[in-house]
Amino acid sequence: MKIGFIGLGIMGRPMALNLKKGGHELIVPERASLTGDVREAARVVATPRDVAAESETLILMLPDTPDVETVLFGENGAAEGLRKGTLVIDMSSISPIETRDYAKRINAKGCDYLDAPVSGGEVGAKQATLTVMIGGPDAAFERAKPLFELMGKTITHVGPENGAGQVCKVANQIIVALNIQAVSEALVFASRAGADPAKVRAAISGGFAASRVLELHGERMIKGSFDPGFKIKLHQKDLNLALSSAKALDLALPNTAVVQQLFASCIAHGGAEQDHSALIQVTEGLAAHSIRDKK
Template sequence: MRIGFIGLGVMGTPMALNLIRAGHTLVVHRVKERSQILIDEGATAAASPQEVAEGAEVVILMLPDTPDVEQVLRGESGVLAGLQPGSLVIDMSSISPVATAELAAEVAERGGGYVDAPVSGGEVGARDGALTVFVGGSEEAVSRAMPLLEVMGKTITHMGEAGAGQATKVVNQVIVGLTIEAVAEGLALAEASGIDAARVREALSGGFASSRILDLHGQRMVERHFEPGFRMRLHRKDLGLALAAAEHHGVTLPGTEAVTGQMDTALAHDLAEQDHSALFRLIGGEFT
C-alpha cells in the first residue's frame, strides 16, 4: 500500500520502519534526526499533512495529544484537505474518545474511513512489532486496517465502534499508572527497610504480586535507569483523559486522582521527559 505516516517520535519511527520493511511505500512528514532512517530505507518526505494524504490509500497518525491530532487533520494544509474518497485514516495516538467520535464523523463526511487504534507496549513493542492495539471502528474499516496493524502489533482487539479503542486505552493507562505507583511504593518500602530491592523484585516475580510492570519497570527502578520508553508527561496526559472520561460518565477514580497528583509533582521536579517509572524517584523520597 501507499501509506502516509505522521508522527515520527519514539514509537512512530520504529512503527513506520516496520511498515517499510513489510513492503509498503511510505510518505512521511516532519523528518528529524531520529526518523532520518525512514528516508534512508526508502520513504518520501512531504511538506505538509495535506501532501501526505494526497494519493495515500491509508494515513496513519501517531501524535502526542488530542489537539495535535485535531490540528493535523483539520488545520490549514491538513489531512482532511488532501484526503481522497475511499482513503482510510488510522489514528494510533492516545487521545480523547469523545473527540475521536467527532473526528471519525468528519472523515466519513469526506468519503473516508476511520479507525482509532491506540497502542500499549512502549518503544520496545514498537520496535519489535509486538504492540498491543485497541481498535475502534466499523467492521469494514477495521478489516482494511488489520493487515497494517498486524505488522505493528501482536495482540489486536476490535473493541467496538469509533472511540472504543481510545476508551480502552484510557482504561489501560489507569491500570498501568496505578500499578507503577504500587511497585514504586513497594520497592521504596523495601529499601527503607534495609532489604535489597533487587532481591525483593526477584522474590515477588513468582508470586501473586508478579506483573510485567514489576518485571520491566521494577528493574528500571532498581537500576535507576529512566531513559524514556514512555515519557512521564504523556502518561500524565492519558490520566487526564481518564479523569475527563470519568467525569463525563459520572464515575469516581480516587486512585487515578492520587497518581495524577503525584505525576504533577514529578513533572514539577523536571521528570517530564523521563520514563513513567521515574515516579519511583518521587515515591522514594528523592525530592524531600
C-alpha cells in the same frame, strides 16, 4: 499499499519502519527531526495535506488530542488532501469524545476512520509486539488488520463504534499507572525496611504480584535507568483523559486522581521527559530514602 505516516517519534518511527519492512510504500511530511533511516525509507512531501493526497491509508501517531486536530483539520491539514475511500487510522492516545467527532468529520469526506491506540512502549514498537486496541467499523478493521499485524502482536477490535479503542487505552493507562505506583511503594518500603529491593523484586516476581510493570519497570527503578520508553508527561496526559471522561460520566476514580497528582509532582521537579517508571522518585522523596542508596 501507499501508507502516509504522520508522527515519527519514539514509537511512531519504528512502527513506520516496520510497515516499510512489510513491503509497503511510506509517505511522510517534511520535518527537521526526520532521521536518516526514515528519509531513506520514505517519500518525503511538504505537508500533511500532501501526505494524505498520495496515500491509500493514513496513519497518525501523535502526542495529544490538539496535535491530531491540527494535523487533520488545521491549515494544509490531512483532511484537505483526503480522497474518497482513504482509510484514516489514528494510533495516538487521545480523547474518546473528540475521537468520535473527528471520525464523523472524516466520514463526511467519504473515508473510513479507525481509532487504534497502542500499548507496549518503545520496545514493543521496535519489536512489532505492540498491543493494538481498535474502535471502528468491521469492514475498516478487516482492511487494516494486515497493517496492525506488522506493528503489533495482540490485535483486538474492541467495538464497531469509533472511540471504543480510545476508551480501552484509557483503561489500560489507569492500570499501568496504578501498578507503577504500587511497585514504587513496595520497593521503597522494602528498601527502607532494610531488605535488598532487587532480591525482593526477584522473590515476588514468582508470585501473584508478578506483572510486566514489576518485571520491566521494577528493574528500571532499581537501576535508576529512566531514559524514556514512555514519557511521564504523556502518561499524565492519559490520566487527564481518564479523569475528564470520568467527570463526564459522573464517575469517581480516586486512585487515578492520586497518581495523576504524583505525575504532576514529577513534572514540577523537571521529570516530564523521563520514563514513567521515574514515578518512584516521588515516593522516594516522601520517604527521604532512595532505593539506590547503598549506605
